[in-house]
Amino acid sequence: MNNLAASAGTRPIDLDDTDHGIIALLRADGRMPYRAIARELGITEATVRARVRRLEESNTMRVVAVTDIEAAGYGMLLAIGVQVENRDPEAVATDLAAIAEVFSVNVVVGSHDIEILVVTEDAGSLSELLMATLGSVPGVRRLTPALAMDVLKNQPDWVPFHDA
Known part of the structure; x- marks a missing residue:
């Protein structure tokens, strides 16, 4: 098990292979639907939803949008x-x-x-x-x-x- 310290005010959580799999898939495509993640990892969509919520609430992970500055018109x-x-x-x-x-x-x-x-x-x-x-x-x-x-x-x- 991995122990990842979260930010102040939250306790570290243990990450298992499922958590690491979810994180890896979301790092590759932050808009990947929970259903696709579930299919890829061989788990239920409800499990993905619960795990993502747990990862976000513990400040272990956050999914954010990133702007491509050139695509936004900045040269x-x-x-x-x-x-x-x-x-x-x-x-x-x-x-x-x-x-x-x-x-x-x-x-x-x-x-x-x-x-x-x-x-x-x-x-x-x-x-x-x-x-x-x-x-x-x-x-x-x-x-x-x-x-x-x-x-x-x-x-x-x-x-x-x-x-x-």
């Missing part, structure tokens, strides 16, 4: 380092997180106070985003953008899931 992906001045980095990060084009915000230690990931449709919207939107957030001292030229790995379905 540019940027990592941007943000230096903060005269304001708490957490407050600046909160303001940055409210901007639609920003999809990841991290307060960090290093040459920047915050690192963000943003998407834009094209170079014109990039200029507008950098100068007018991000640059006008109170406390932003300097933006250091790095344009992704070739995305070699983007694994949105990756999670730290280890067999013990």
Whole structure:
């Protein structure tokens, strides 16, 4: 049996081969119907439904939709380092997180106070985003953008899931 620690407030649950099978199938296709999972694993649909509910309620697993940024119309992906001045980095990060084009915000230690990931449709919207939107957030001292030229790995379905 595997023991996977869940997030705070929930107890770890033991995972058996059925749980691992369900997780593997849902990682491959998060929209796979319970009936198809049941057929694939040789169990009942009710068992799949109960197991998925148990896995979700214990915070062991969560099925989420992931957007393909190119399919959504965004042609540019940027990592941007943000230096903060005269304001708490957490407050600046909160303001940055409210901007639609920003999809990841991290307060960090290093040459920047915050690192963000943003998407834009094209170079014109990039200029507008950098100068007018991000640059006008109170406390932003300097933006250091790095344009992704070739995305070699983007694994949105990756999670730290280890067999013990």
